[in-house]
Amino acid sequence: MADRLDAFLAGERTDDVAFYLHEDGVGDVEALADVGVRTDHGVLLVLPGEEGRAAFQRATSLNPMNFAGMAMDTEGEVDRDLTDGTCPAGDGEDHYAKFVFAFAEEHHPEMEGLYAEGDVLHAYAACACGETYSEKWLAGEDGA
Numbered sequence: 001m002a003d004r005l006d007a008f009l010a011g012e013r014t015d016d017v018a019f020y021l022h023e024d025g026v027g028d029v030e031a032l033a034d035v036g037v038r039t040d041h042g043v044l045l046v047l048p049g050e051e052g053r054a055a056f057q058r059a060t061s062l063n064p065m066n067f068a069g070m071a072m073d074t075e076g077e078v079d080r081d082l083t084d085g086t087c088p089a090g091d092g093e094d095h096y097a098k099f100v101f102a103f104a105e106e107h108h109p110e111m112e113g114l115y116a117e118g119d120v121l122h123a124y125a126a127c128a129c130g131e132t133y134s135e136k137w138l139a140g141e142d143g144a
Helices: 002-009 029-033 049-060 064-071
Strands: 016-022 042-048 097-105 120-127 132-138
Touching: 002 016, 002 042, 016 049, 029 042, 042 049, 049 064, 049 097, 064 097, 064 120, 064 132
Parallel strands: none
Antiparallel strands: 016 042, 016 097, 097 120, 120 132
């Protein structure tokens, strides 16, 4: 699974989606670790597109594209490993990513901005405080 995650973050798995679930929102994080990557505070999964979107919806009760549409209204910073972010509403112990949903979009040289430069990762986060936010960056990029 770690190889699939690395490939996703590098923009090599544009048909897949990735999502992170914090352990506070998951009944049995260890059970999910069998199909994902266990992190310090949760689990990160990379799954084929439709399967991944359906799994995200089952885990969060949110349609992933509706969630993305809601989160894209607020710019924030999502960690490049997709396991946390910097909530634009504040910081502290009440501000951590409950979940993150991400997908990659292939390079579109005919477009402007990031899309003309390479594959683009889109990440959408929900903070424990209730704020949602998003960020996009070039695949393989280490920092903001």
